[in-house]
Amino acid sequence: xxxxxxxxxxxxxxxxxxxxxxxxxxxxxxxxxxxxxxxxxxxxxxxxxxxxxxxxxxxxxxxxxxxxxxxxxxxxxxxxxxxxxxxxxxxxxxxxxxxxxxxxxxxxxxx
Amino acid sequence: xxxxxxxxxxxxxxxxxxxxxxxxxxxxxxxxxxxxxxxxxxxxxxxxxxxxxxxxxxxxxxxxxxxxxxxxxxxxxxxxxxxxxxxxxxxxxxxxxxxxxxxxxxxxxxxxx
Numbered sequence: 001x002x003x004x005x006x007x008x009x010x011x012x013x014x015x016x017x018x019x020x021x022x023x024x025x026x027x028x029x030x031x032x033x034x035x036x037x038x039x040x041x042x043x044x045x046x047x048x049x050x051x052x053x054x055x056x057x058x059x060x061x062x063x064x065x066x067x068x069x070x071x072x073x074x075x076x077x078x079x080x081x082x083x084x085x086x087x088x089x090x091x092x093x094x095x096x097x098x099x100x101x102x103x104x105x106x107x108x109x110x111x
Numbered sequence: 112x113x114x115x116x117x118x119x120x121x122x123x124x125x126x127x128x129x130x131x132x133x134x135x136x137x138x139x140x141x142x143x144x145x146x147x148x149x150x151x152x153x154x155x156x157x158x159x160x161x162x163x164x165x166x167x168x169x170x171x172x173x174x175x176x177x178x179x180x181x182x183x184x185x186x187x188x189x190x191x192x193x194x195x196x197x198x199x200x201x202x203x204x205x206x207x208x209x210x211x212x213x214x215x216x217x218x219x220x221x222x223x224x
Contacts (some may be wrong), residue, residue, distance in 0.1 A: 043216050093211060
């Protein structure tokens with residue numbers, strides 16, 4: 001089955017800096033890669049996703065890149081703000097299969 | 112629009128008691144998922160339904176766990192009897208058309224003493 005590895009497990013940045021979280025996956029047939037943000041006491045919320053027919057997707061300060069050859073994808077957050085502090089999860093799957101989640105990255109943005 | 116609704120938000124019970132968690136998916140969503148989240152194991156898929164029918168329950172840890180979806184707007188996850196190792200946050204999620212784009216509820220924090 002699919003195995004998703006996520007790094008780092010914790011990340012601390014100063015407000016205004018960029019943050020990058022990386023994930024690797026094992027199943028070359030995976031074709032959907034979402035990112036979720038989980039704030040304290042809340043459920044994971046989908047923030048951005050990418051499908052295997054594109055290499056990059058951007059939504060304001062958030063971007064995701066995908067390298068299918070290397071089987072890794074990354075979340076980039078620019079101009080970080082304190083409200084970006086949360087746990088971020090990557091996931092991967094292929095059509096007809098359930099999501100496989102990484103273990104999460106705890107991001108802390110300090111003022 | 113209302114998101115996924117879960118109840119109760121917190122549940123504290125004693126070992127051996129029956130626990131029932133409830134979920135109302137987003138209207139119009141055909142898929143419903145139950146997850147368990149712990150520090151050690153992260154997010155684990157327990158079971159999912161398509162059009163009220165259980166499709167994959169391979170993640171259900173033991174026979175003590177059962178899930179039902181009697182109609183398109185309601186699902187339950189039951190643990191009987193509960194054990195301290197069942198303590199976790201349980202999430203329900205729904206999806207409009209497949210297994211990929213999922214919307215999570217706020218979760219139920221279960222503590223079994």
